[in-house]
Amino acid sequence: MTDRWEDQVGRWVFEGVEYATRGEMCVARRRRYVEYLKAGMNFTQAAHAVGVSKRTGKVWRHGRVRSDGRVVRPCVDWYRSTVDIPGKISSRYLSQDERISIADWRKNGMSVRAIARRLHRSASTVSRELARNTNPATGMYEPYRAQQLSADRLKRPKPVKIRTIPGLLDRIRFGLESHWSPEQIAGRLRTMFPDDKTMHVCTETIYQAIYVQARSELRKDITKALRSGRARRRPHSQTDSRRPRFREPMVMISERPAEVEDRAIPGHWEGDLICGAGNKSAIGTLVERSTRFTILLHLPDGHDAEHVQQAIINKMRYLPKLLRNSLTWDQGVELALHKRISTALDMRVYFCDPHSPWQRGTNENTNGLLRQYFPKGTDLSVYPEAYLDAVAEELNDRPRKTLDYKKPSEKILELINAA
Structure with missing residues (x-):
């Protein structure tokens, strides 16, 4: 050995x-x-x-x-030499036939733009191909030689830059030990070596040196290298590429009619849960936007989707149709069966954007008022339904400044009588 x-x-x-x-x-x-x-x-x-x-x-x-x-996987790449060509190359790269055509047309005096039009490529692609792969010894564009040069540039794995440049890895490690972020290290290197591009690295290069397990030069320092201390990279999915939240498609709040915003038409509700100690118990809250009338949902058997949708239907089915126009909720799993609510009550259900509680501002304000009766950290399952109804009645009997000091109970009775 x-x-x-x-x-x-x-x-x-x-x-x-x-x-x-x-x-x-x-x-x-x-x-x-x-x-x-x-x-x-x-x-x-x-x-x-x-x-x-x-x-x-x-x-x-x-x-x-x-x-x-x-x-x-194989960890050495010795098969590919200067005579090997990969069996499959992406269509975004020029093929062997396209390079032969470029050589023939160029020999006949055709312009770069004319060649590009025939190949359905951009003129810059053809221009770069000629500039990069023309044989300096002969001054001619040789298609087979150009194809091989292109294949050689595709070799993987390529040498890691932070290992090939002397001193670069040490400076990165020094920055991490000083609790600098990868972005700060990359920016500092550009400041220290403005004329030496070999010492310039992007932030992603430093992150890869930390996170790539197979060849991680900095992995042994992972708990100290980053402020997060994560041993793995956390994926960040784009909003439009996330998996659907529920099996039934959600109708987002952006599609809610404009009439809901100005509170001119009644019957548009906002809903949420207030949770007890350890999220093991909960009470549902429903607030009508124009009158601030509040309904509390008794959930003694749990606050999963089945129990929540049934509680909403039981409480709202006796309201007049005038007061059953829409319901806006956050994207909590307790409303996964929102289609049942829409069908049973003949009302639309809208969902807020993630992490946007201000889109249900009336409900959030009401939840704050309810904490006077249901403090945080308590077991909410001990409260009987009669007590919830009494709390809701007291809240609806409280005059509100936003209603010119009328009570929510008075406002909603006016609407029912008018209907």
Whole structure:
């Protein structure tokens, strides 16, 4: 074996070079293995030269499938040489036939824009192709040579920049140890080395050096490297790519009629839950927007979707149709059965945007008033339905400034009588 554990102090040595971690030493060993193969050694000789078995070398080249089904990918790329062309190249890149056409048409004196029109490509694509792949020795554009140069540029994996530039990794590690964010490190490097572009890295490069498990130069410092201390990257899905919240499609608040906003037409309600200790109990609240009339939902058996939708239907089914125009709720799972509510009560159900409580401002204000009767951190399941009705009646009998000091109960009676 050409590496050894020396004095139990964490030093890994390969070919006389000391590495900080075993992972770095293994990377160097695999790199030397590929060099031996390219120099003409067979698989067995190259493996023994770097101190591993022939079988290990085969796993490096081909990968394998573990007994638990996990696929170990190849970790060396020695097959692709200057005569290899990948079998499949994305259509966004020029193909071999397109390059042959460019060479023929260019030889006949056709302009770059004319070639681009024939290929249905942009003129800049053809211009860059000619500038990048023209043979400097002959001054001619040679399509087969251009195709091979393009294939060579597609080689993966490419060398990691922070390892190929001397001193770059040390400066990044220093910044992380000083509790700088990756963005601050990248910006500081540009300030310190304005004329040396090799020392410029983007923020994403630093994050990849931390998070990519297979080749993470900074992973051992993960708990100290980032303020979040996360060992994994957290995905951030785009709003339009998120999975639907419920099985039944939601109608968002942006589609709610404009008449709801000015409170001129009654019968538009806002709803929510106020939860007890540990979110194990809850009371439903319904508030009419124009009159501030409040209805409380008794949920003694739980506040899942089944119980909530049934409580809403039971409380609102006896209201006149005038007062059953719409209901606006947040995207809580308790309203997953909103279609049943719409069908049973013949009223539309709208949903607020995520993390936007101000879109149900009337209901949020009412919930604050109800905390006088139902303090936070208490068990709400102990309150009987009669007590909830009494609280709602007291709240509806309270004069409101926004109603010119009329009571919600008075306002809603006016609407019912008018109907």
